[in-house]
Amino acid sequence: MKLKSLAVSLCLTSLMLSGCASKYVAPEQYSGFLKDYSVLKEDKSPSGAPVMRWIKPGIDVSQFTSVYVEPSQLFPQPQPTEKIPQSTLDGITKYYDQALQTQFSKALPLASAPGPGVLIVRPAITAVSASTKGLQPYEVIPIALIAAGVSTATGIRDQDTSIATEAAFLNGNDGTVVAQVVRKGAGTELDNSSQVMTANDAKAVLDGWAQDMLKSFEQLKHK
Known part of the structure; x- marks a missing residue:
């Protein structure tokens, strides 16, 4: 009975926490990858997702005739774990x-x-990150490569995965920043706490981010 009561208590606490949790990346979670976070403001992506972003006022994107995508970084450099191995990080x-x-x-x-x-x-x-479903996810920046532990007696075994990105867009003429974005998303739900997260679990999120970035560019182009 005590175990059951503990499980119920954990679930209720989790629901209250998740209800209050912001969908935006909080300032204390910024990684330090971007040069200036003070200009970021809450906004919506073209798909309606919450993002923190900044676009240089009056930017004329028609000046860009090509695009160079720098190899994406893991920032700060994390230490892989059994739950999220190096192969997963490289694949992401x-x-x-x-x-x-x-x-x-x-x-x-x-x-x-x-x-x-x-x-x-x-x-x-x-x-x-990967955390036990029903408990508050760990989203500690720098990179949280940890899984929340919980007794199987609670009956909560599914695992939520989450991922966050920061991106800067620069003018190749002089290297000035013309836009910045910070956002996070939920990956594929894992079946249990022993399942290893793979890059496939994050693909849908990564596709969505890339699509939103393109749409944001196209919206600026047609203004």
């Missing part, structure tokens, strides 16, 4: 690069290096 950054290149190539030719007329996309994965 590799797929993120592919997703960004696929989307931006629909609007601009891909450049092989920065230069005049080039829009530079500088992305980073700043959090990857």
Whole structure:
């Protein structure tokens, strides 16, 4: 009975916490990857997702004739775990690069290096985490590569996965920042606490981020 009561208490606490949790990345969770966070404001992405972002006022994106996607970084560099191994981290950054290149190539030719007329996309994965479903997820920045522990007696075994990104967009002419975005998303739910997270569990989130970035660019282009 005591175990059952504990499980109920944990669930209720979790519901209250998750109801109050912001969908925006909080300032204390910023990784330090971007140079200036003070300009960020709460906004919605083209798909309606909550983001923290900034776009340089009056920016004319028609000046960009090609786009260069820098290899995405894990920032700060994390230590892999059994739950989230190095192969998963490498797979996430590799797929993120592919997703960004696929989307931006629909609007601009891909450049092989920065230069005049080039829009530079500088992305980073700043959090990857897995936590027991029904408990408050761990989303500690720098990268949280930990799984929340809970007794199987509670009956809560599914695992939530989450991931966060920060990205800067630079003018290839002089390297000035023309836009920034910070956001997070939920990955595929894992079946249990022993299941290892793979890059496939984050692909839908990464695709969505890349699609929103392209749509934001296109919206600016047609203003």
